Amino acid sequence: MxxxxxxxxxxxxxxxxxxxxxxxxxxxxxxxxxxxxxxxxxxxxxxxxxxxxxxxxxxxxxxxxxxxxxxxxxxxxxxxxxxxxxxxxxxxxxxxxxxxxxxxxxxxxxxxxxxxxxxxxxxxxxxxxxxxxxxxxxxxxxxxxxxxxxxxxxxxxxxxxxxxxxxxxxxxxxxxxxxxxxxxxxxxxxxxxxxxxxxxxxxxxxxxxxxxxxxxxxxxxxxxxxxxxxxxxxxxxxxxxxxxxxNHNLRASIRAMRDTCAALQEHQTLLEVESDVAPLGDVFSLAGSQELEEAEKRYLSATAPRRAIVLAA
Amino acid sequence: MxxxxxxxxxxxxxxxxxxxxxxxxxxxxxxxxxxxxxxxxxxxxxxxxxxxxxxxxxxxxxxxxxxxxxxxxxxxxxxxxxxxxxxxxxxxxxxxxxxxxxxxxxxxxxxxxxxxxxxxxxxxxxxxxxxxxxxxxxxxxxxxxxxxxxxxxxxxxxxxxxxxxxxxxxxxxxxxxxxxxxxxxxxxxxxxxxxxxxxxxxxxxxxxxxxxxxxxxxxxxxxxxxxxxxxxxxxxxxxxxxxxxxNHNLRASIRAMRDTCAALQEHQTLLEVESDVAPLGDVFSLAGSQELEEAEKRYLSATAPRRAIVLAA
Amino acid sequence: MxxxxxxxxxxxxxxxxxxxxxxxxxxxxxxxxxxxxxxxxxxxxxxxxxxxxxxxxxxxxxxxxxxxxxxxxxxxxxxxxxxxxxxxxxxxxxxxxxxxxxxxxxxxxxxxxxxxxxxxxxxxxxxxxxxxxxxxxxxxxxxxxxxxxxxxxxxxxxxxxxxxxxxxxxxxxxxxxxxxxxxxxxxxxxxxxxxxxxxxxxxxxxxxxxxxxxxxxxxxxxxxxxxxxxxxxxxxxxxxxxxxxxNHNLRASIRAMRDTCAALQEHQTLLEVESDVAPLGDVFSLAGSQELEEAEKRYLSATAPRRAIVLAA
Amino acid sequence: MxxxxxxxxxxxxxxxxxxxxxxxxxxxxxxxxxxxxxxxxxxxxxxxxxxxxxxxxxxxxxxxxxxxxxxxxxxxxxxxxxxxxxxxxxxxxxxxxxxxxxxxxxxxxxxxxxxxxxxxxxxxxxxxxxxxxxxxxxxxxxxxxxxxxxxxxxxxxxxxxxxxxxxxxxxxxxxxxxxxxxxxxxxxxxxxxxxxxxxxxxxxxxxxxxxxxxxxxxxxxxxxxxxxxxxxxxxxxxxxxxxxxxNHNLRASIRAMRDTCAALQEHQTLLEVESDVAPLGDVFSLAGSQELEEAEKRYLSATAPRRAIVLAA
The missing domain is CATH 3.20.20.60 (Phosphoenolpyruvate-binding domains)
Known part of the structure; x- marks a missing residue:
């Protein structure tokens, strides 16, 4: 090897x-x-x-x-x-x-x-x-x-x-x-x-x-x-x-997911959990969406196929 | 295919x-x-x-x-x-x-x-x-x-x-x-x-x-x-x-892991988080450890190598 | 499971x-x-x-x-x-x-x-x-x-x-x-x-x-x-x-690849090996290219993006 | 990343x-x-x-x-x-x-x-x-x-x-x-x-x-x-x-495997193909079996479990 x-x-x-x-x-x-x-x-x-x-x-x-x-x-x-x-x-x-x-x-x-x-x-x-x-x-x-x-x-x-x-x-x-x-x-x-x-x-x-x-x-x-x-x-x-x-990150997430599932199963509405979970925006920022947005400006030209497809569709 | x-x-x-x-x-x-x-x-x-x-x-x-x-x-x-x-x-x-x-x-x-x-x-x-x-x-x-x-x-x-x-x-x-x-x-x-x-x-x-x-x-x-x-x-x-x-299980786990990490980073002791996370035993029961324990009785003989190795060690 | x-x-x-x-x-x-x-x-x-x-x-x-x-x-x-x-x-x-x-x-x-x-x-x-x-x-x-x-x-x-x-x-x-x-x-x-x-x-x-x-x-x-x-x-x-x-398919392929590599390494031209290897077309037919060609007729419309991109390029 | x-x-x-x-x-x-x-x-x-x-x-x-x-x-x-x-x-x-x-x-x-x-x-x-x-x-x-x-x-x-x-x-x-x-x-x-x-x-x-x-x-x-x-x-x-x-190694192997399969399917005996395929020993030497044999001497003690298991079996 x-x-x-x-x-x-x-x-x-x-x-x-x-x-x-x-x-x-x-x-x-x-x-x-x-x-x-x-x-x-x-x-x-x-x-x-x-x-x-x-x-x-x-x-x-x-x-x-x-x-x-x-x-x-x-x-x-x-x-x-x-x-x-x-x-x-x-x-x-x-x-x-x-x-x-x-x-x-x-x-x-x-x-x-x-x-x-x-x-x-x-x-x-x-x-x-x-x-x-x-x-x-x-x-x-x-x-x-x-x-x-x-x-x-x-x-x-x-x-x-x-x-x-x-x-x-x-x-x-x-x-x-x-x-x-x-x-x-x-x-x-x-x-x-x-x-x-x-x-x-x-x-x-x-x-x-x-x-x-x-x-x-x-x-x-x-x-x-x-x-x-x-x-x-x-x-x-x-x-x-x-x-x-x-193992405490795992155990923390088990507790949190159980609580969230229980609340949604009981109340059938997101209002009950929205304030207890991380904001949606945090999912994007943790994943690094900002970097990709900047990279698209750098590497994706204005005439690239994505746009061409829009016009053609 | x-x-x-x-x-x-x-x-x-x-x-x-x-x-x-x-x-x-x-x-x-x-x-x-x-x-x-x-x-x-x-x-x-x-x-x-x-x-x-x-x-x-x-x-x-x-x-x-x-x-x-x-x-x-x-x-x-x-x-x-x-x-x-x-x-x-x-x-x-x-x-x-x-x-x-x-x-x-x-x-x-x-x-x-x-x-x-x-x-x-x-x-x-x-x-x-x-x-x-x-x-x-x-x-x-x-x-x-x-x-x-x-x-x-x-x-x-x-x-x-x-x-x-x-x-x-x-x-x-x-x-x-x-x-x-x-x-x-x-x-x-x-x-x-x-x-x-x-x-x-x-x-x-x-x-x-x-x-x-x-x-x-x-x-x-x-x-x-x-x-x-x-x-x-x-x-x-x-x-x-x-x-x-x-996406609420994910977002719940983000919140919980952040809280747990912050507490451990600040206090440097598990005492601060132990009661806020799922018990260790729940990790095993969620994974199905019980089934394996029973299967070992069914499929692992008393003379199997695991035991042989103990004696030989 | x-x-x-x-x-x-x-x-x-x-x-x-x-x-x-x-x-x-x-x-x-x-x-x-x-x-x-x-x-x-x-x-x-x-x-x-x-x-x-x-x-x-x-x-x-x-x-x-x-x-x-x-x-x-x-x-x-x-x-x-x-x-x-x-x-x-x-x-x-x-x-x-x-x-x-x-x-x-x-x-x-x-x-x-x-x-x-x-x-x-x-x-x-x-x-x-x-x-x-x-x-x-x-x-x-x-x-x-x-x-x-x-x-x-x-x-x-x-x-x-x-x-x-x-x-x-x-x-x-x-x-x-x-x-x-x-x-x-x-x-x-x-x-x-x-x-x-x-x-x-x-x-x-x-x-x-x-x-x-x-x-x-x-x-x-x-x-x-x-x-x-x-x-x-x-x-x-x-x-x-x-x-x-x-293990005879493996061993057959070893022999054949060795012969082909040796011939190309020595003579530096494909003329020496072309007649000893499967025709290129056989690679496509073994892979099933025909089926895909027919499927493209069935599932790819004439106005699909691939064509759109040609025009836009 | x-x-x-x-x-x-x-x-x-x-x-x-x-x-x-x-x-x-x-x-x-x-x-x-x-x-x-x-x-x-x-x-x-x-x-x-x-x-x-x-x-x-x-x-x-x-x-x-x-x-x-x-x-x-x-x-x-x-x-x-x-x-x-x-x-x-x-x-x-x-x-x-x-x-x-x-x-x-x-x-x-x-x-x-x-x-x-x-x-x-x-x-x-x-x-x-x-x-x-x-x-x-x-x-x-x-x-x-x-x-x-x-x-x-x-x-x-x-x-x-x-x-x-x-x-x-x-x-x-x-x-x-x-x-x-x-x-x-x-x-x-x-x-x-x-x-x-x-x-x-x-x-x-x-x-x-x-x-x-x-x-x-x-x-x-x-x-x-x-x-x-x-x-x-x-x-x-x-x-x-x-x-x-x-693509000539691939095409060489296709030809050779086809020939070998055809011969075995027709004659139902390895005698027909043994001399046309690489010797079995070459499979081991290509894979590097020698190195492992030497490594076993270096890293596997005489009292290691493999031997223990033999005795116990």
Whole structure:
């Protein structure tokens, strides 16, 4: 497979690959906000976030399927391309288990670089995956096999700052702190640029313990979906490098669409919802209609067929 | 091109094609709610609506592009397939101008039938289209050419009840009621199963006048996005067969995602948003996780590789 | 996922699903010829064959990738749709290991039925697969897990005559006749409509022995790529129901394109190749240009924009 | 839309964009050979050609559809990506009329650059197009509109050496030499990097006359499909910069697949064809199986799940 090194000129002077790397390595805590579509990617950027988490759960749910690799890796790639085109932010994509073995993951990494996606996170479970919040004691990947996958990805990336993040599932799988640390070190040794330590507990105790033990061996990313009550300050103090708000744009849109559908179904008139939804004009401005209007002046001559057709019709 | 007549068994005894036809032909006013993704299609069904409007504006905006045929027709088709799989409701898709001439439209119709989409609406403008609410006096298609397109579609559909709806843009283009009526009659003569009469005025006067003149020559569909203040009762009395709430799920989700992003960006903690978004469990139940759990019991043996791998790891 | 029962009207009165079933169950030996594209599917039909083998090796090689699940299952599906549209023959697709577990296979089966593909063959190996002619002693799937996959596929198919064929790799994996027979019986018990017994030996001895032992428990399909010297009569006598010429269109095209490229590269003139390649007119007739010409007369009016534009230009 | 400047590292030190530009601008005549798939792209490179012509006719025919924009632009893009991945050669793609207006063309150009395609040729006809060798006096695009399209493409390309070639159809449309020259100059003024002058006559007289008059205003590309009897020396003397062998890999493969199918259908044994087709091993070597075998040693540990599964099975 030829490699098309992807450099995003639009975000010069610093590429999106480099910006994601910097977010992970700088002393200040960084935040990524979930997006699952071109539109949500735009909204994340508009709000001032520095980066996007392309959640596998959210992308699956938005398309109407389950978070069990029901989407093919190219279907995910298609959605990522919309997101990459829609926003200039660095995107870290939730790559599940890498869609197979090291070879499938190599292909995914090569295509991510082509599409301008700044990094990928893979988790040490088995393809096809099950969402980590479902079931109990899910099987984990063999450590050596997972390290081979990380190495293969690092050898494949076409931009030097593309980030490969390893997600440790040992705590969720009930395998304990020792196992989690052993895996995190092995993955960092294999070349992982950062570690996600994941938990489904409602408190952050085990997460904070992990951070303390792991120290600054590599940047640590946290996803406090379940331990959302823990003050961010405590996670910062524990040494986290990055926090991901993992699925809240999706969940916000579910709530809003349900409310809107219910109101319209009950009252059968738009008067009930008009003031609760974004103005129609915002749909056009978010999509960038202004740019096209200007481009039409630049590139569409007065004698172009569109007008010719009007006269002829 | 071979035709794979699509009959949706899941919705037996009456196919989705037939149900859309019945919604249009029955005396009672019918309502379609906009969806733009598998998820929104599920939410529309959950709310009790009888059918879905797959809006071109909404699908484009959701993917981050403009409503100017920036999506290829196969990209639209891919999204429609997600929607068709996610919901058992009949879907009427906004087919813009049919993506080219009669031949491109034939291909689109054939694929819609394969994917279980119940009907398509095409508008009498020129490819590539501009959203009807933008610009002034957009050029209209030649009447004969547009009638040829309708005929070609009707000759192509693989299910007898697939619906082809013709959208008359004459009023919006400033061509007046006479032109609108002339076109509506021509399209019905060419085989259109229903007529959309579209307007961008904030009152329904010209729409109601059209309905009165057109009578029951064919079912008439209204899209009161701009004249949303008009009571639905008046549209019912005017003789409308169907009303489309055209983009309000999209606009609801924009508002909600903006609010959520703003709160997280400002407060840097999930505590601020957790109670305003759908519970995480709803994401799983909307996606149908329960069905998979049961299927795993049925189809995954206790000695299957997943377990083998656990032991071996 | 909604099911869109696919019935191909064009091939009335007997659907392609039913025709594949009949090819497998009739007393007479049936032959499938490999295709890997819409074009090759047309050529197979034109030559008088009764069915098509959509080879995974050939489709991968034609697209330039390896037969190791480098294509996603939706990329394969896209190519199958071109083939299904291009030919009215029943198509049996090489579904590798089913692209994951029973759930991935269910999704694939549902989409195959939608696309009018008449059947799928899955092999009892591990995802991602390696081509059976490469390497030694490839690992085999767990029998129970593979049977669960077959059952899940049979429960999912939306046409009653869709065929699920189980390919036994035990002989190639060096596991012997006993293992092969045990697996073939288990797969038939689980609902497989036919069995492929595969071999990479240059003689048919082990294949014939299998056929004798297996008897008429289920139709048996042979792929004599490696034992091509064995007279077809011997395979017929052994009781085979179907023979697949598995990759010879692809290999024929490789040879021909290499010869043509070499001649043009050496002589730098088309005179050297014109008489050795199909006439240009055949490209148009294979594509069906005649039908479009007639359709243009039917659906394109004399006043249509195309002509209008000429005058205006 | 974000731009991901595509630079193909694999072909360092000179990118494919730059190499196509050099082929067009150097004094020596250059030759492009047609390909329509990943496989044919590999064969073109293997034969020693310096570049690839991704023919619209061939890609359409290979997929089983007509050369009338029956493929969406993203379906074409998908095939181009396979070709770009399969070969390190610069690829010039036949972009038909640019798939709509200047805006559709902009999107296509942006995506071509992302995929590492070195250049695009657009023709001055109307969307949807008809193959130039079919019908008579096809309508031509408005000159100003076509120039706007060229400008929009040049303003969009993310690599400075991406080539936009304008194909003049005036001679084929029966509009004469004057019109052809007028258009060629206008297109060069608008920024076209080269001109294709196309003809469907069996002699090269009008082509040579054009070349003489046009001089070296811009590089001229010839496609001698119909005037194949003209010695290449005469085209070189006329001042052509590049010659395209436009569809001969496709036509070679049609002939070969027909012969192979006929032989197998008649004789029902592989013995008849085995020596006339490429050896099976060549399929694997063309696909690059060797590289994967080596990568497995590097990235797959001895304790990886594949082996674990063997033991567990």
């Amino acid at each position: 030829q490699k098309h090194v992807a450099l995003d000129r639009a975000s010069a002077p610093v590429s999106r690959f480099t910006r994601l790397r910097e977010l992970l390595q700088r002393p200040d805590l960084a935040f990524l906000m979930e997006a699952h579509s071109g539109l949500s990617a735009k909204i994340v950027e508009e709000a001032g976030f520095e980066g996007i988490w392309a959640s596998g759960l959210s992308m699956s749910a938005a398309l109407g399927v389950r978070d069990n690799n029901e989407l093919s890796w190219t279907q995910v790639l298609d959605m990522l391309e919309y997101m990459s085109d829609a926003s200039s932010l660095p995107i870290l994509v939730d790559g599940d288990t890498g869609y197979g073995n090291f070879n499938n993951f190599r292909r995914f990494v090569a295509k991510l670089c082509d599409r301008g996606i700044a990094g990928v996170c893979i988790e040490d479970k088995i393809f096809p995956k099950t969402n980590s919040f479902l079931g109990e004691n899910q099987p984990l990947a063999d450590i050596d096999e997972f390290c081979g996958k990380i190495k293969a990805g690092k050898d494949t990336q076409s931009h030097p700052d593309f980030q490969i993040v390893a997600r440790v599932e040992a705590l969720i799988a009930g395998r304990g702190l020792e196992e989690a640390l052993k895996r995190a070190h092995a993955y960092a040794d294999a070349g992982a640029d950062a570690i996600v330590i994941h938990s489904k507990k409602s408190t952050a105790d085990e997460i904070i313990e992990f951070c303390r033990e792991f120290g600054d061996r590599a940047p640590v990313i946290l996803i406090p979906t379940k331990y959302y009550r823990t003050p961010t300050e405590k996670l910062r103090e524990a040494g986290a490098s990055m926090i991901i708000w993992a | 071979q035709k794979h007549v699509a009959l949706d068994r899941a919705s037996a005894p009456v196919s989705r094609f037939t149900r859309l036809r019945e919604l249009l032909q029955r005396p009672d006013l019918a309502f379609l709610m906009e969806a733009h993704s598998g998820l929104s299609a599920k939410i529309v069904e959950e709310a009790g609506f009888e059918g879905i409007w797959a809006s071109g504006l909404s699908m484009s905006a959701a993917l981050g592009v403009r409503d100017n045929n920036e999506l290829s027709w196969t990209q639209v088709l891919d999204m429609l397939e997600y929607m068709s799989d996610a919901s058992s409701l009949p879907i009427l898709v906004d087919g813009d101008t049919g993506y080219g001439n009669f031949n491109n439209f034939r291909r689109f119709v054939a694929k819609l039938c394969d994917r279980g989409i119940a009907g398509v609406c095409i508008e009498d403008k020129i490819f590539p289209k501009t959203n009807s609410f933008l610009g002034e006096n957009q050029p209209l298609a030649d009447i004969d050419e547009f009638c040829g397109k309708i005929k070609a579609g009707k000759d192509t559909q693989s299910h007898p009840d697939f619906q082809i709806v013709a959208r008359v843009e004459a009023l919006i283009a400033g061509r007046g009621l006479e032109e609108a009526l002339k076109r509506a009659h021509a399209y019905a003569d060419a085989g259109a199963d229903a007529i959309v009469i579209h307007s961008k005025k904030s009152t329904a006067d010209e729409i109601i006048e059209f309905c009165r003149e057109f009578g029951d020559r064919a079912p008439v569909i209204l899209i009161p996005t701009k004249y949303y203040r008009t009571p639905t009762e008046k549209l019912r009395e005017a003789g409308a067969s169907m009303i489309i709430w055209a | 909604q099911k869109h029962v696919a019935l191909d009207r064009a091939s009335a009165p007997v659907s392609r699903f039913t025709r594949l079933r009949e090819l497998l169950q009739r007393p007479d030996l049936a032959f499938l010829m490999e295709a890997h594209s819409g074009l090759s599917a047309k050529i197979v039909e034109e030559a008088g064959f009764e069915g098509i083998w959509a080879s995974g090796l050939s489709m991968s090689a034609a697209l330039g990738v390896r037969d190791n699940n480098e294509l996603s299952w939706t990329q394969v599906l896209d190519m199958l749709e071109y083939m299904s549209d291009a030919s009215s023959l029943p198509i049996l697709v090489d579904g590798d290991t089913g692209y994951g577990n029973f759930n991935n296979f269910r999704r694939f089966v549902a989409k195959l039925c939608d696309r009018g593909i008449a059947g799928v063959c899955i092999e009892d190996k591990i995802f991602p697969k390696t081509n059976s002619f490469l390497g030694e002693n490839q690992p085999l799937a767990d029998i129970d897990e593979f049977c669960g996959k077959i059952k899940a596929g049979k429960d999912t198919q939306s046409h009653p005559d869709f065929q699920i064929v189980a390919r036994v790799e035990a002989l190639i994996a060096g596991r012997g006749l006993e293992e092969a027979l045990k697996r073939a019986h288990a797969y038939a018990d689980a609902g497989a409509d036919a069995i492929v017994i595969h071999s990479k030996k240059s003689t048919a001895d082990e294949i014939i022995e299998f056929c004798r032992e297996f008897g008429d428990r289920a139709p048996v399909i042979l792929i004599p790529t490696k034992y091509y010297r064995t007279p077809t009569e011997k395979l017929r006598e052994a009781g085979a129901s179907m023979i697949i010429w598995a | 974000q731009k991901h400047v595509a630079l193909d590292r694999a072909s360092a030190p000179v990118s494919r964009f730059t190499r196509l530009r050099e082929l067009l601008q150097r004094p020596d005549l250059a030759f492009l050979m047609e390909a329509h798939s990943g496989l044919s792209a590999k064969i073109v490179e293997e034969a020693g050609f310096e570049g690839i012509w991704a023919s619209g006719l061939s890609m359409s025919a290979a997929l089983g559809v007509r050369d009338n924009n029956e493929l969406s632009w993203t379906q074409v893009l998908d095939m181009l990506e396979y070709m770009s991945d399969a070969s390190s050669l610069p690829i010039l793609v036949d972009g038909d009329t640019g798939y709509g207006n200047f805006n559709n063309f902009r999107r296509f150009v942006a995506k071509l650059c992302d995929r590492g395609i070195a250049g695009v040729c657009i023709e001055d006809k109307i969307f949807p197009k008809t193959n130039s060798f079919l019908g008579e006096n096809q309508p031509l695009a408005d000159i100003d509109e076509f120039c706007g399209k060229i400008k929009a493409g040049k303003d969009t390309q993310s690599h400075p050496d991406f080539q936009i070639v304008a194909r003049v159809e005036a001679l084929i449309a029966g509009r004469g030499l004057e019109e052809a020259l007028k258009r060629a100059h206008a297109y060069a003024d608008a920024g076209a990097d080269a001109i294709v002058i196309h003809s469907k006559k069996s002699t090269a007289d009008e082509i040579i006359e054009f070349c003489r008059e046009f001089g070296d205003r811009a590089p001229v590309i010839l496609i001698p499909t119909k005037y194949y009897r003209t010695p290449t020396e005469k085209l070189r003397e006329a001042g052509a910069s590049m010659i395209i062998w436009a």
